[in-house]
Amino acid sequence: MISRHRLEALAEPVIEWTIRLCGISAIIFVFGIFFFVFREGADFLFRGLDLVEFFTSPEWYPTSVSHKRYGVLALIAGTCSVTALAMLIAVPFGLGAAIFISEFCGPKLKETFKIVIELLAAIPSVVWGFIGLTIMNELIIDLFNAPIGLTVLNGGIILALMSVPIIVSIGEDALKAVPDSYREAAEALGATRWQVTYKVLLPAAKNGLLAAVLLGVARAIGETMAVLMATGHAVKIPYSLLDSVRTLTATIAAELGEAPVHSDHYQVLFIIGVLLFSITFVVNLTADLIVKGIRNK
Amino acid sequence: MDRQSGSVNHELLRSSENLFTETPFVRKKKRTEYIAKSGFLLMALLMICPLILIVGYLFYKALPILSLDFLLANPAQGMRAGGVWAPLLGTIYLVVISLLVSAPIGVLAAIYLNEYAGDNWLTRFINLAVVNLAGVPSIVHALFGLGAFVLFAKMGRSILAASLTLAIMTLPVIIAATREALGAVPMSFREACWNVGATRWQTIRRIVLPNSISGILTGIILQVSRAAGETAPIMFTGAVFYKAISEGDIFAYGLFDQCMALSMHLFTISTQVPGVPEALPYGTAVVLLGTVLLVNAFSIVLRIYLRFRKKW
Numbered sequence: 001m002i003s004r005h006r007l008e009a010l011a012e013p014v015i016e017w018t019i020r021l022c023g024i025s026a027i028i029f030v031f032g033i034f035f036f037v038f039r040e041g042a043d044f045l046f047r048g049l050d051l052v053e054f055f056t057s058p059e060w061y062p063t064s065v066s067h068k069r070y071g072v073l074a075l076i077a078g079t080c081s082v083t084a085l086a087m088l089i090a091v092p093f094g095l096g097a098a099i100f101i102s103e104f105c106g107p108k109l110k111e112t113f114k115i116v117i118e119l120l121a122a123i124p125s126v127v128w129g130f131i132g133l134t135i136m137n138e139l140i141i142d143l144f145n146a147p148i149g150l151t152v153l154n155g156g157i158i159l160a161l162m163s164v165p166i167i168v169s170i171g172e173d174a175l176k177a178v179p180d181s182y183r184e185a186a187e188a189l190g191a192t193r194w195q196v197t198y199k200v201l202l203p204a205a206k207n208g209l210l211a212a213v214l215l216g217v218a219r220a221i222g223e224t225m226a227v228l229m230a231t232g233h234a235v236k237i238p239y240s241l242l243d244s245v246r247t248l249t250a251t252i253a254a255e256l257g258e259a260p261v262h263s264d265h266y267q268v269l270f271i272i273g274v275l276l277f278s279i280t281f282v283v284n285l286t287a288d289l290i291v292k293g294i295r296n297k
Numbered sequence: 298m299d300r301q302s303g304s305v306n307h308e309l310l311r312s313s314e315n316l317f318t319e320t321p322f323v324r325k326k327k328r329t330e331y332i333a334k335s336g337f338l339l340m341a342l343l344m345i346c347p348l349i350l351i352v353g354y355l356f357y358k359a360l361p362i363l364s365l366d367f368l369l370a371n372p373a374q375g376m377r378a379g380g381v382w383a384p385l386l387g388t389i390y391l392v393v394i395s396l397l398v399s400a401p402i403g404v405l406a407a408i409y410l411n412e413y414a415g416d417n418w419l420t421r422f423i424n425l426a427v428v429n430l431a432g433v434p435s436i437v438h439a440l441f442g443l444g445a446f447v448l449f450a451k452m453g454r455s456i457l458a459a460s461l462t463l464a465i466m467t468l469p470v471i472i473a474a475t476r477e478a479l480g481a482v483p484m485s486f487r488e489a490c491w492n493v494g495a496t497r498w499q500t501i502r503r504i505v506l507p508n509s510i511s512g513i514l515t516g517i518i519l520q521v522s523r524a525a526g527e528t529a530p531i532m533f534t535g536a537v538f539y540k541a542i543s544e545g546d547i548f549a550y551g552l553f554d555q556c557m558a559l560s561m562h563l564f565t566i567s568t569q570v571p572g573v574p575e576a577l578p579y580g581t582a583v584v585l586l587g588t589v590l591l592v593n594a595f596s597i598v599l600r601i602y603l604r605f606r607k608k609w
Binding site for chain 1: 326327329330333334336337338340341343344345347348351354355401402403405406408409410413414419422423425426427428429430431432433434435436437438439440441443444445448449465468469472496497498499522523525526527528529532533560561563564567568578579582585586589590593594597
């Protein structure tokens with residue numbers, strides 16, 4: 001018995017240090033991701049990449065024989081157009097659904113909706129891409145007489161469906177965080193549910209709802225497979241909803257396999273990765289600070 | 298006299314009627330309420346309908362091909378026929394190995410955050426890192442896996458490299474779920490245990506973990522569904538378009554082999570290979586979607602069951 005006690009006494013510090021190490025693992029991984037992605041692209045970033053051209057030129061010809069050009073403006077425009085359309089659809093619907101689930105329905109219906117949203121969030125992005133490639137593609141060709149259905153419209157709708165669950169669940173959390181005394185006070189004055197929502201809850205929860213929208217944006221910007229399959233492969237700045245585009249994420253996924261390791265092209269793709277990491281980092285950080293701000297208040 | 302009192306009564310009656318009939322203002326209020334409520338209901342329903350329609354349509358299209366043979370046969374004739382055995386087995390390998398890595402790290406990290414960490418800058422920093430780790434785009438995880446595991450650690454494109462990439466990607470899911478489960482154990486349980494002289498770790502092992510193990514399990518199940526569906530992180534770290542393995546042999550892959558994966562297979566046969574019969578990609582999509590939804594449904598049922606069983 002004594003030896004067992006001694007063993008436990010010896011083991012405890014080891015276990016606690018393991019736990020501490022795992023505790024900081026998330027920090028290690030985030031820095032690791034930045035470090036390794038940056039490391040692969042750093043050489044070309046400092047050696048030859050013209051950053052002004054990189055951000056302002058829409059000409060992306062990484063495999064041209066005579067004159068290679070690395071301009072990501074068209075890719076950024078692709079990402080922005082698809083994300084913007086997705087948010088135009090997902091934000092009203094997502095917040096509307098969050099309000100309905102949080103304020104207007106009974107507990108049973110609420111539980112059902114939450115389960116369905118969880119399942120909706122679980123659908124893999126490659127399945128969404130496949131849906132865009134087949135069902136949505138045919139629908140858009142039929143409805144708009146378009147020559148091809150793999151367009152901004154297609155990608156936007158798919159991305160909207162993908163980011164709605166996150167907007168709903170975070171938005172609902174934000175509404176739930178508003179104290180019940182606010183609702184009771186408003187209802188005591190004779191306000192209907194809609195008036196309570198519109199005049200009291202929305203102003204009180206606006207930061208949380210903003211955070212929900214931001215997280216939806218981050219998800220839409222970072223999504224890869226769905227936009228790769230649903231938006232067509234045209235590197236150009238879109239002028240209508242029925243233009244094909246290509247996003248930053250899709251470019252990496254489509255070209256990384258063909259770019260020879262450590263070539264300029266390969267390194268530029270890693271630089272795009274750093275750009276994507278930075279964008280989502282800033283958006284997530286902002287959303288997190290907003291949420292923290294609410295909790296501290 | 299009589300008449301007068303009668304008229305007074307009548308007026309009283311009329312005014313009391315007015316008290317309970319709706320004024321235009323109240324009618325407008327009710328109408329707005331009704332419109333708002335049905336509007337929001339419509340929005341919520343519009344979100345749910347796609348799920349049911351899409352899943353239904355996929356199943357309908359895949360129906361002619363779905364059978365046990367489809368699951369147990371290798372892709373054949375340049376992936377234009379046959380089943381999904383090799384990709385299915387590859388996905389199982391990737392999920393299990395990534396789970397073996399991320400579950401211990403994730404659970405221990407959550408234990409640290411919930412049981413050890415004080416309210417200081419380090420804890421805030423860790424929380425921030427977890428949030429950001431969850432927000433990193435999947436394709437950036439792929440670049441990281443390629444740079445760190447495939448090239449730097451010299452694992453080559455292998456199941457191991459792909460699984461490690463998936464493990465890091467799904468870590469936040471496990472951390473979040475485990476924290477929630479640990480947080481649900483009442484503080485008084487811990488205090489009682491400390492009072493009889495137990496150390497921190499003894500308390501965690503004998504009291505906190507046994508009381509939260511089922512909640513932790515739901516988190517781990519969610520990780521499975523997330524890892525099974527991911528495509529981008531494994532595309533450049535270990536999954537390949539095609540690899541022949543022997544049918545029915547569950548030990549067909551080695552740790553340093555490349556493998557096929559369901560998600561990657563769906564991408565390949567729907568975009569890269571011309572002349573695939575229509576039902577084949579639908580069948581693959583349904584197998585993938587069915588797996589993920591079943592795993593999720595299992596996790597949800599477990600959670601609901603636990604909520605009913607909870608003793609405190």
